[in-house]
Structures are given as structure tokens and as C-alpha cells.
Amino acid sequence: MNIVNILEEIEKVDAEVYERLNPRRAAMKQFFNFGSKVAVAAVPLALGSMFKKAYGQTGTAVAVEEVLNFALTLEYLEYYFYQQGAATAGLIPAGSPAVGAINTIRDHEQAHVNLLKTAITGLGKTPVSFTAGQFDYTAKGTFPTVFSNYPTFLAVAQAFEDTGVRAYKGQAGNLVGTPGVLQTALQIHSVEARHASHIRQMRKAPAGGGVSALKPWITGANDSGVPQVDPVYKGEDNLIQGGVNITSLGFSSNAATEAFDEPLTMAEVNAIAGLFIRK
Amino acid sequence: MKNSLIEPQEIPSQGNDILTASFKRRSFLQYAGAGLAGVALIAAGCKKEQVSHDMGEGVDLGSGDIGILNYAYALEQLEAAFYAAVIQSPYANMPANELALLTDIRDHELAHREFFKAALSSKAIPALEVNFSSINFSSRDSVLGTAKVFEDLGVSAYNGAGKLIQSKEYLLLAGKIVSVEARHAALIRDLLENGSFANSEVIDMNGLDKARTPKEVLTMAQSFIKTTINASSLPS
Structure with missing residues (x-):
């Protein structure tokens, strides 16, 4: 076993590994001098304790598990929503392409639930678990007709998909x-964006509500026509990317905001999802 | 020509021990993570070398995060040039809603291209020469078929490049762009065949979109680009 190689491998994904291991270079050197003198069999032990120290409190495994369970919660929220919608007679216009689209999206969300459960279990952690009954898709009465009025169902679907896109984007840095x-x-992130694009087109169609101004991409802040979902679009009107104001490059505000989707923090997403989870 | 100023600084005659290696990496990150303005500053004085970019083995994307950003810039150049041509000479009887949507997409791709150009500043690769001889711009099928290829390819490119990016800031920027590309991809697919926005051509059994390596992407894209792209220094 080659400890230098291992460290270099870790360094590729965690540039701060040397800092984590020991901020003082002299001490690091000491460790390697020590390592070269002990028997090979003893190295894994020393290595184990070194990493435990480095990742102990804010360890990578904990953070990843937290991100994955956060994602799993959102996928459950989406999956049961589409499952219930697809199973409600008369909600989605029978014989229309909408039936296939909703089934496709439902199946993806179910696949995401299963994939994330497997990933979390694979880390030796416990996946969160939800039943359909734990969700309240009326959001405590905000959308009372969510499963009886097709345009309302699609409006909530759009909020979920755009939230999902923003949620995954916000967690990329933690991974x-x-x-x-x-x-x-x-x-998964780009699949949610594909869903959002399609749901927005469905809402634009007369049967879906005829929200004619709606585009497959997000224009400005809340372009959904549903003021109750303002938090879903908070900050989407940002014009500045990496210190560059996109309008200064000759683009309209609309184009500048459409061209870049924005992230949400875990807390912001949890606040949105929390509206749909029964306490 | 390599972008030598953002490469790790060589430490003379200290051998290749781990402490030196870590120092080199750290100094690189210090530069690469300094933000876009910092990159532009460091890159100052490198202009002389830029002229030789398009010689020999083609345009060198460079290494590290700058290489990945140039890789994205190359793809955005391709997409922007394509949609600019589409809007310049719309296919016969292009419906008003398609013209509006395709004009939006053109503006997004131009914004992506101009953003990368501004952000990369003097570390940016030069303008690429495209080759659209296989596209019939007067045919809706040809235009939308090509758009579908480009958008799906773009999504898979960003999905595959994310893990090669070291800076969280750049990773987030890539994330902000890829979901817009995915929105485009879904729309273009729906224009060609309603309901194909996320069909089994692009989404697998686990509900995952495609992810491709830079090598795979550039192999697919090269037939549309006259300029030879050298990606040999990209991280993998």
C-alpha cells in the first residue's frame, strides 16, 4: 500500500486534505517519517486514526448522507404527488398526451427515490422514509383543489420541479x-429541469390553464402566475454571474435571468417542502 | 501553448516528495480559486502566447478549472453560432411561437458564450470556426434535429464535467447553466415529438440523464467544428 498515492487520490477530491490532517507542515513531515519506519501492517491503523481526526466532526460521510436524505425527501414529495395525481380519475385529461407525460415524470421520481435509498443504505446510513399520507398537497389549504383542478395540479407541479432544480444545484458544492x-x-438535476420545462409548456396550453406568458425557462423572479409560490423563485432575478453583470454584455434583463438558473439553500428548500409535510 | 502562468509553480530541486507536491497543488488552488477577477489579473502579460493558440495541435483548452471553463466556452460557442444562423435565416414557415422560443435560446447561448469570454478574459481560447455544412437551415427537421443533438450533448457534457471542477464557485456556475440547457433540450424534443422531453433515449432506468467525458463530447462535436480542439491537458 502506498500512503502517498492514497493521499494524492484524496487530494484530487479534497484539496484541503493536508490542512485537515494537520495544519502544520512540520507535523505532517513527522507523520511520514514515522510512517516509513513502522511495519507495513501497522500503516492502515495509523491511517485510519489520521482520517478519523481529519474528518471526524464535519466528516464527508455525514455531509453526503445529509444531502442525500434531503434529496430523498424531495423525491418522495414529488413521487407521491404524481402518483396521486395520476391515480385520480378525471384530473388529467383522459386520452391526451398529458397522461403519458405525468406517468413519465412519476416514474422518474420513483426511480430517484429508489436510487437515493440504495445510495444512502450503501453508505451504511438510514434513508428517511415517507408514506403518501404524510404529505398534504393542499399546503394546509393554500391549494384546496390540487387534485380536482388540472391547472392547479400543474401549477403545484411546476413549483415542485423548479424547486427540485434549485435544490440539487444548491447542494452540488457539498458533494x-x-x-x-x-x-x-x-x-438527477438535469432531469428535474427537463420536467420543469415540459410542465411549463403544459401550463401554457389552454387545457393546462393557458398561462400564455410562461416559458420553459424562468424569466425574472416568480413568473408562475401563482403569488403563493414566491419563495420558490426567490433570487431567480439575479443578473450577476461570477462578478459579471450579464446585462452589461448587451443582453436584456429577461435573457440574463433566463440564461442562468439560481440555487436555493437547504434551509430555503426545507421551508418550501415543509409547507407540504404534515407535522 | 500552455497557460503556464496558472500552472503550479515548480519548486526547484526539492525532489518530488509529498510536501512539495502539496505545496504545488495549494499554490495552484490559491490562484484558481481566487475568483474570476483574480484569474484575469494573473493572466495579464500572457497575451503574446495567445497568438500561437491555433497552431500545431489545435486550440489548447488548457488545464485545471480553466481548461474545463474553456471546454464549456467551446461548446457554448458552437451552440451560439448555430442558433444565430437559425434565427438569421429561419426555416420555411417557422411558426411565431417557434421563432420566439428559438430566439430566446439563441440569446441564452449568446449570453453563456459572452459570459465565459468575459470571465476567462485573456485565458479564453480564441473564437472557433464552425462547420455547419451538414445542416440544412431551410429544413425544420434538420434544424431541430441538430438542436436536439447539441442540447442533449451540452447537458451530458456539463453533467460529466462537474466532478472535474475543483472550485465550488465554478461548479455552481456550471450548475446554473446546465439546467437551462436541459430546459432547452426538453423543449426542442417536445417540438420534434411532444412528450419526448425526457424519454428513454436520454434518461436511463434509474431516472438519470446522460453524463459524458470531455473526450466523448468533443469526439461528437468535432464534426461541427473546423478548428481542431486539443483537450489533452484537461483533468480526467
Whole structure:
């Protein structure tokens, strides 16, 4: 076993590993001098204690588990929503393309639930668990017709999808230490964006509510026509990316905000999701 | 020509022990993580080298995060040039709603391109020469079919590049762009065939979109780009 190689591998995903291990370079050197003198068999033990120290309190595994359970909660929220919608007779216009679209989205959310459960279990952690009954899709009466009025159902769907996109985006930075998990999260993230794009088109159609101004992308802040979901779009009107004001490059405010989706923090997303979870 | 000023600084004659290695990496990160303005500053004085970019083995994207940003910039250049051509000569009887949507997409891709150009400043690769000889811009099928390829490819490119980015700031920027590309991809697919926004062509059994390596993406994109792109220094 080559400890230098291992450290270099970790360094690729966690640039601060040396800082975590010991901020003082002299002490690091001491460790390697020590390592070269002990028997090979003893190295894993020394290595184990070194990493425990480095990652002990704010360890990578804990953070990743937290992100994955956060994502799993959102996927449950979405899955049961579409499952219930698809199973409600008369809600989605029978014989229309909407039936297939909602089924497709439902199946993706179910696949995400299963994938995340497996990933969390694989980390040796416990996935959160929800039943359909634990969700209140009227959001305590805000959307009383969510499962009886098709346009309302789609309006809530749009809020969920756009929230999902923003939620995954906000967590990407917390997954840099685990490239495989990061990539999977990104692969879910873009699927949620595809869903959002389609749901927005469905709402634009006359049967879906005829929200004619709506585009597949987010224009300005809350473009949904539903003031109750303002928190879902908070900050989407941002014009500045990486210190560059996009309008200064010759683009309209609308184009500048549409071209870049914005993240939400875990707390902001939890506040939104919390409206739909029974206490 | 390599972007030598943002490469790790060589420490003379200290051998390749781990302490030196860590120092080199740290000094690189210090520069790379300094933010976009910092990159521009460090890059000052490098202009002379830029002229040789397009010679020999083609345009070198560079290494590290700058390499990945240039990789994204290259793809945005391709998309922006394509949609600019689409709007310049719309296919026959393009419906008003399609013209509006495709004009929006053009503006988004131009914004992405101009953003990368501004952010990368003198570390940016030069303008690429495109090759659209295989596209029939007067045909809706050809235009939307190509748009579908570009958008799905763009999504898979960002999905695959995320884990190669070291800076959380750049990763977030890539995240802000990729979901917009995915919105485009879904719309273009729906224009071609309603309901195909996320079908099994692009989404697997686990509900995951595609992720491709830079090598895979550039192999697919190169037939549309006249300029040879050298991605050999990109992280993998």
C-alpha cells in the first residue's frame, strides 16, 4: 500500500486534505517519517486514526448522507404527488398526451427515490422514509383543489420541479469530495429541469390553464402566475454571474435571468417542502 | 501553448516528495480559486502566447478549472453560432411561437458564450470556426434535429464535467447553466415529438440523464467544428 498515492487520490477530491490532517507542515513531515519506519501492517491503523481526526466532526460521510436524505425527501414529495395525481380519475385529461407525460415524470421520481435509498443504505446510513399520507398537497389549504383542478395540479407541479432544480444545484458544492455522488446528483438535476420545462409548456396550453406568458425557462423572479409560490423563485432575478453583470454584455434583463438558473439553500428548500409535510 | 502562468509553480530541486507536491497543488488552488477577477489579473502579460493558440495541435483548452471553463466556452460557442444562423435565416414557415422560443435560446447561448469570454478574459481560447455544412437551415427537421443533438450533448457534457471542477464557485456556475440547457433540450424534443422531453433515449432506468467525458463530447462535436480542439491537458 502506498500512503502517498492514497493521499494524492484524496487530494484530487479534497484539496484541503493536508490542512485537515494537520495544519502544520512540520507535523505532517513527522507523520511520514514515522510512517516509513513502522511495519507495513501497522500503516492502515495509523491511517485510519489520521482520517478519523481529519474528518471526524464535519466528516464527508455525514455531509453526503445529509444531502442525500434531503434529496430523498424531495423525491418522495414529488413521487407521491404524481402518483396521486395520476391515480385520480378525471384530473388529467383522459386520452391526451398529458397522461403519458405525468406517468413519465412519476416514474422518474420513483426511480430517484429508489436510487437515493440504495445510495444512502450503501453508505451504511438510514434513508428517511415517507408514506403518501404524510404529505398534504393542499399546503394546509393554500391549494384546496390540487387534485380536482388540472391547472392547479400543474401549477403545484411546476413549483415542485423548479424547486427540485434549485435544490440539487444548491447542494452540488457539498458533494465535491465525492465525485461519484456529485455526478449522480447532477444527472438527477438535469432531469428535474427537463420536467420543469415540459410542465411549463403544459401550463401554457389552454387545457393546462393557458398561462400564455410562461416559458420553459424562468424569466425574472416568480413568473408562475401563482403569488403563493414566491419563495420558490426567490433570487431567480439575479443578473450577476461570477462578478459579471450579464446585462452589461448587451443582453436584456429577461435573457440574463433566463440564461442562468439560481440555487436555493437547504434551509430555503426545507421551508418550501415543509409547507407540504404534515407535522 | 500552455497557460503556464496558472500552472503550479515548480519548486526547484526539492525532489518530488509529498510536501512539495502539496505545496504545488495549494499554490495552484490559491490562484484558481481566487475568483474570476483574480484569474484575469494573473493572466495579464500572457497575451503574446495567445497568438500561437491555433497552431500545431489545435486550440489548447488548457488545464485545471480553466481548461474545463474553456471546454464549456467551446461548446457554448458552437451552440451560439448555430442558433444565430437559425434565427438569421429561419426555416420555411417557422411558426411565431417557434421563432420566439428559438430566439430566446439563441440569446441564452449568446449570453453563456459572452459570459465565459468575459470571465476567462485573456485565458479564453480564441473564437472557433464552425462547420455547419451538414445542416440544412431551410429544413425544420434538420434544424431541430441538430438542436436536439447539441442540447442533449451540452447537458451530458456539463453533467460529466462537474466532478472535474475543483472550485465550488465554478461548479455552481456550471450548475446554473446546465439546467437551462436541459430546459432547452426538453423543449426542442417536445417540438420534434411532444412528450419526448425526457424519454428513454436520454434518461436511463434509474431516472438519470446522460453524463459524458470531455473526450466523448468533443469526439461528437468535432464534426461541427473546423478548428481542431486539443483537450489533452484537461483533468480526467
